[in-house]
Amino acid sequence: MIRIKGLTKRFGDNTVLNNIDLEIERGERICVIGPSGTGKSTLLRCINFLDRPDSGTIEFGDFKVEAAKATRRQILALRRCTAFVFQNYSLFTNRTARQNITEALVTVHRQSSDEANRRADAILRETGLLDKAESYPAALSGGQQQRVGIGRAMALDADLMLFDEPTSALDPEWVGEVLDLMRRVAESRQTMLIVTHEMQFAREIAHRVIFMDGGRIVEQGPPGAIFGAPQDPRIRDFLRRVS
């Protein structure tokens, strides 16, 4: 069980995350939707301290971090509980597709390079990119890069996978293959927290949909309820605009 309490983040006078409480069950898939600039990405980035939250607590099982006094060691441990898929892929540009997957397995998780390579090849096969194993990111299409990005996250076997608008930077022709791969990840009962603008995908894959606005969680519930009969007028407004 992952428990987030009172998570708050300010940039100057601007409170981007306002006292967020969120509990995530093991194997749960949550999609976060809402207008731009409402703190969806910041929520994800605060969970693994890419942005340092100002206050609140984050718990992974028995492991608890208090944001205001988090030590360097705690932050590392927290990051090792999570895996992150970036909007702009953020592959290591000096590493091949395979090396992007093995890098953290070898340096962070101390696996032998044989073990890491076997894992990487299994993942590349699953993502349909085995023939691109030796390619550098610069030689891959956006869709291929994002599949490697998801593969890199899968390899970590993290308690929680965070997806920060994984298809937003893609040309429309590549969106389908990335969503397909995410469906595959979902089938493995991986716990997922996904910020997305793909409403159809959210409706289909999520156990729970969270609507955020102004740095707060406005409403949450099963996709049928949020998309079918939203209570808050802001959601109706938002859904009308994006559909």
Add this chain to the structure above:
Amino acid sequence: MRALDLQYMLGLVPVILSYVPLTLAMAGIAMVLALIIASLLAVERVVRIPVLDGLVAIFISFFRGTPLLVQLFLFYYGLPQIVSFLTQINGVTAAIMGLTLHFSAYMAESIRAAIIGVDRSQWEASQAVGMTQSQMMRRIILPQAARIAAPTLVNYFIDMIKGTSLAFTLGVTEMMGATQKEAAGSFLYFEAFLVVAILYWIIVESLSFGQRWLEVHLNKAHAR
């Protein structure tokens, strides 16, 4: 105007060539040491460790702000008067020390700029997979910074090779020192210094092959 003594010049070539290994050794050793020191200084300038940061800033400022020749004299003639165990310091060692520290200051600045030039996404991805700061620097950031900094670092290496000629002022017989001695014997100064100038030129030019290889190697990941 008299004609050049070509016979003399040709005869001088093998004499000076025999000192090329010493010149290259001094430059090579100083370059490796300078690269290591410069990388450490550059990383410190980026992560800014309290107290140390001030010292590093002063170090860089001093070795960039004073002439190489003055630094060499300081090490060779000055330091042994202050620090007793350095009384045995020879010219070659002093020259390597001077070149190392002088160029590490310059190279630190260009490596620092290259580190800052590495895309933010690379830092974030390294952090997100749980790397420590030193893992991130060693495995992801510095290799990418090397690519950005390579052209200017090669330039410094060229400067360093030419800088070894100052070692002759510390009594080291390297290419320049040997030429000076030969010229003092024959009085054919123009011929002698022309030969050594051309030899330096050829050495530096042949480095550009190395530079091309290096850039192709470092750009491997960016070919489409």
